[in-house]
Amino acid sequence: MSDYKDYLTRQVMLGKINRREFLGRAAAFGIAASTASTLFAVSAAAQEPKRGGHLKLGLEGAAATDSKDPAKALSQFLFVVIRTWGDLLVESHPTTGAAVPALAESWEPSADSMTWTFAIRKGVKFHDGKELTVDDVVKTLQRHTDDKSESGALGVLKSIKEIKADGGKLVLTLSEGNADLPLLLSDYHLVIQPNGGMDNPDAMIGTGPYKVASFEPGVRATFERNQDDWRTDRGYVDSVELIAMNDATARIAALSSGQVHFINRIDPKTVSLLKRAPTVEILTTSGRGHYVFIMHCNTAPFDNNDLRMALKLAIDRETMVQRILGGYGKIGNDFPINDTYALFPEGIEQRVYDPDKAAFHYKKSGHSGPVLLRTSDVAFPGAVDAAVLYQESAKKAGIEIEVKREPGDGYYTNVWNVQPFSTSYWGGRPTQDQMYSTAYLSNADWNDTRFQREDFDKLLLKARAELDEAKRTDMYRTLAMMVRDEGGVILPMFNDFVNASTKQVKGYVHDIGNDMSNGYVATRVWLDA
């Protein structure tokens, strides 16, 4: 798609949001066609925003165990809650994915990109009336990077060596050069709190467009407009109400009866039905999350690359996108990057379903007997169906796959990253570097394919430090080819986000950063009477 050329400079925060969702619940999950017309908010942007009204959102992903501390937020629901009351230093651009200033007005890297200086915006007030200072920023980052921190952003900030205030500016020193640092600070956990939230991490006081009026974990959250907001291009409605609705049918009923204005996570199976409702608009945005079948490269029989190749060729990607994603999604090419990432290596040949070639490699591998694939719908919605589809397509290549359905409870503890062949899900990362470092570096905790190659590791670290974009893209091509042709990941598809709103809701921004307009849905839309 040529539209994606515009995106090549994107560096988008797309992260951990989906992980917990798949642990506890095999919830219905939405995936959508990323058609060019819906990808951009062209028509919406042309309209004049209206102020006022009470916006209600029915969202999946809340639990009674939800924490008020942004450091510990893990669910879709809390993602939106935090976005609504808090602000980050840096945000990502909705369509280009580039870093844009928020509470940090500007920033300057040193020549080796090891030291970064951020100018903090002046005259910004917290909800409790106190003025934002650089100390609040320093304390916030310290709280999230502390060794004992339970922050979800801890992994992202690992490379920060020192955090200090210098003449009213924030200075970060890294242990290694990283040109992507500003984007790393757009992680949704890193909202700036008074004194970094050290006094009271659960206060829910920030600088965002809405003040928290009430919060009942797993039930609902209400917000009032922050009259002292430092920005005028957001926070159009007077008040916001987020209602926890974990049942997909309940969400759809609430939307079609007009009780809420917006819902998330629409089951692809019901999208076509919901489309018929005259008052409803389907909002689909492409994403970086991907559904995978993972093999341990160091465990027999998967330590044989011919067997891995045979299994990669024996999967029918097109059918899987149609059947599992209801047609709303894009096929994958056995490496975890798609064209929504900056510096995407173009021109890599798309791997297709080829039973003959698969049979050839299978014979060459010398393997015989069934291959055991463990799966559960917790891995991703429809994972069991996907495994059975895979079983059928592999049969035509003479490969016998035995599908074993595992209990959903504890799947990520007992099966994923433990058993040699299983189904799983990966949310995307802001940069290619992050994605590869998280799951493909030899010594990464989450190297769930046991892909261990020294030359890969070296090249990845080199690419991180490389400033020449052309060279860097080339390196990422080599890395992608290594994973594609020798890695243990079978990546049939990337899923997209499907949300829906009533026609009353205007100004929805299709943000490639993450689901629900990158979590900013409540602050960006307005209600047309």
Place this chain on the structure above:
Amino acid sequence: MESGPITGPVPTDGVAGETLPRSADLSGVPAKPNPAAASGAIGGAFWRRFVFRRPLVALILQRLGLSVGLLFAVSLMIFGGIEALPGDFATTYLGQSATPQAVENIRKDLGLDRPWSERYLTWLGGAVKGDFGTSWASKNSVSEQIGKRLGNSLFLAFFAALISVPLAVGLGMLAVQFRNRLPDKIINVISLAAISLPEFFIGYLLILFFAVQLGVATFPATVYDSMTLTERLSAIALPVATLVLVVLAHMMRMTRAAILNVMSSAYVETAELKGLGTFRIIARHAAPNAVAPVINVIALNLAYLVVGVVVVEVVFVYPGMGQYMVDAVTVRDMPVVQACGLIFAAFYIFLNMAADILAILANPRLRHPR
């Protein structure tokens, strides 16, 4: 179902019949049932005399004592159950994003590295003092959270019971009066159809018709602190209707069967020969004698209304206890699961005990051994 009246009273009878011999044994076993222990310490003879003079009080005391023991057993079983589940709090809470370091941090923080017996005793020590601790996941006080959720659950259960119990008993009597005729058949078919449909399906149907198409009912049924009573009542209308439909048939059929059984006895025939009207015979003469099995079924359904409605809660987005406990089990949040489990168990025990006592009150024959 028709065998209900025959088997119905029998277990109740059996329980009451067994009560005395068993209570004699129990008085010999010291210190197990708490209240009984107080009197048991004075001597078996005193207890035996007490049982003879005040059978009802003795029975209640004994049941109370047993239920305390039962609650201990339940807490131990819940604890064992959570331990047996794959993964502990640290790994399930962090899930796919768990790193060994983070898991270690949480385990140490919560003392999960200690042996299970030690952790259980620590928890028990707090619980007997009424301190259920704080939720591991949200760090909120468990008692406070449960207070709200339990209130919501009871609110829903109360109104569901308020409608369903009189309705079921009334319909049961009506069915007896028109037995094997059209009204009886209509009542039976409709209530059996309602019980045969899964509760979430009934819920969806009600939402579809009353909220989406007609737009007369409130949906979602989320209730929160700042709501007025009328707002609350309107919010729970659909879930209450669902619950009523779900529990109605069971109670109605039991009422019908129990009364029918009594209706065939000699004294009812006498009443008929006296020339009393059918409904009067059913309401005044047959119903009191049929009350024991009906009360048992009602008690079971009431318990269900409090502890078993998680599906209805999810469908209607109602913040009750069920959803709270399920959320907690998902991440192995032990203090919350324990507290919820104990409250649920206490409800079952209490309602069953109340049913037995009411049955005995209604039927003096059950108070004395044969």
